[in-house]
Amino acid sequence: MKRGATASGHRVAVVGGGIFGVTAALHLARAGHAVDLFEAAPELLHGASGVNQRRLHHGYHYPRSSDTVEQVREGVASFCAEYPDAVRSDYEHYVAIASRDSLVSAEQYLQFCDRMGLEYRHERPPFLRPGAVDLSLRVPEQAVDLAVLRESARRKLGAAGVAVHVRSPRQLADLDDYERVVLATYASLNHLQAAIRGGGLDYQYEVCEKPVVRLPREYHNRSLVVLDGPFMCVDPYDGTGTFLLGNVTHAIHATTVGRYPLIPAELAGLLDGRIHHTPHSKFASFVEHARPFLTGIERAEHIGSLFTVRAVLPHIEDTDARPTVVRRLDDRVVSIFGGKIATSVEAAREVVAQFGTAAPTEQDAWQLAR
Template sequence: MMLDRPPSRAALASKPGEHAAAIDDVVIGGGFFGCSLALYLRQTLGRRVVLLEAGSDLLLRASHSNQARVHNGYHYPRSLLTALRSRVNYPRFLEQFRDCVDQAFDKYYAVSRNFSKVTANQFRSFCTTIGAPITPAPAAIRKLFDPDLIEAVFTVQECAFDAVKLRHKMAALLAQHGVDVRCGTEAVRVRARADSRLLVECADGDRGHEIAAKRVYNCTYSRTNRLLASSSLPLIPLKHEVTEIALVEVPDAIKHLGITVMCGPFFSVMPFPSRGLHSFSHVRYTPHCQWQDVPDQPYMDPYAVLANRVPQSNFPRMVLDARRYMPILAGCRHVDSLMEVKTVLPRSDMDDSRPILLRRDQGLPNLDCIMGAKIDNVFDMIESVAGTAAVVGRESA
């Protein structure tokens, strides 16, 4: 159960049998990042780890409700570092999570004649620079696009991940390596204890308890600042958007295709493996509203912002625009929409970069905040935590 307000201190008590000295690390947030970090701490460093997840299961929030693209660099012509990190991490992701990805579709990137931030030539030479495979798309594919609006179409190598398979895989690995996973348990506040351990106040249902640990990792993504706010700690400037990824059935002729028109106010349609559908997103219509967490300003819980919105789909607008470029998209049938909060560092707006956030000792010694901007960032995150990262496009302080 999610609590709007933390329980009173009196309602909190240590769980029976909980030995304060027994736990090294508490990881808060069972998304892909929290799970991966907990696994690393346990498996590689041999630490005793508790993973707290407020929801009923792992990977139910942003790690599930996204576009499912495993980035291979193509998406980031405006941020060479992000593109290059994607190129490094793509094969690593495929190697470790091959059983969780769908590679059985052909992927195409198209460049618009108007409003695009890159031309076809610029895109081709950018791909050459980052070493990303690119060839002109076959004529049968080019015919799907309006040649008056689309300058060029390229065949590229990119795949999609299945978030449900990823959830099962992470849960099995966590169990295998002995991470203590507690779903349905929300961390409501963190404070320091006299012996330099941190105390995490938790709520599970109507009960509360405390966990003492040497180090606490806040991996709650859009809710990073919620824990900080409720612990009276300084906030990190973050930008949030309520987003909509539409899930659609596409016409048979494009069932085995993934399409992205870039880079500007365009769209993507690509397989969404865990539902056997395609995701449909549009740069203009996927974001429904946005706001920023600003230090010293009143704080809004992103989950509450999302929960309090009247759900209304932007899919009709997405398809109305996209079908001008690809008339066949008029035949898409809207099945569902995934609404989720997307959180990025404010600077990402300027250069479209996707660095990880790693804040050590955020307001309290041994309280670290970690946020990744895309799934494959997870390798950069682990290297940063391990202190072995060379250049990872990291926002740290």
């Protein structure tokens, strides 16, 4: 397993083959390090990177966290430059503000867009019910096609000389032969980083469901999110012609705050990146909750649901912030806690920069958004 380092580089192990581990491995190899990438699952981009809403966020979702907006805007250009084939700009994206119970008003949302320089035009998708929202905007957001991203990642890792080991779970104790180690295991970060003094942190873990559905014709190539608070969204699912439903409340089957997620026994077998038909699905609640906003949603044909564990920082209810955090844990180990996909290239650059410096200091926790 151990590979030789170049004269200027180190032998580096990257643990976790999600978008953050893959991109870090790629950039470390290009910087002259000899990189082994270890992924526990049978394929790359199998965890949260394979089960998400497919949005390449430009900031429209985060009217309460300007740090997150700045973070993703900093990242989008470098992500698009690294993975241009996987970025879809051909969908129509809409953002709406619910008439009732939204945490920001239509007026506040427009002020937010203007303040942050987020472009928009007043337009409504054909399936959005009149009266359900106070504002509907068409925005130039983008999406990520995960099937294309996976292929692109494989090709780039091969070209950069990264040795990829799937079905290869690793713990820190397995990696003594490596001069540098990157931990990018997201919801399992504490399983590895807690072995280092001061490394363990609390996170909020959410076992999430993403229903995959067929929808009427008027939804095709269109994406909508209703903000701001306990609402819903619908997005095209890669190039499949089907859609992913999101719901801030009903998508979550279990929440834990602490060092490790507690996974309900009945859901444990569903966290494999595949579409499942299960009696535990909350699909009916997704439809019920979407009905006031979306015409034709009752005709949604449920193909099945994807399940995964989301990890976010605890106690972020006020801002809904989604920071990406790179931490130097000691003179050998760096961890990446992935926020939004758009930040993965900036996070990889930060890892390369940190490995170019000496021992860690108090300042070595790097956060794109605070």
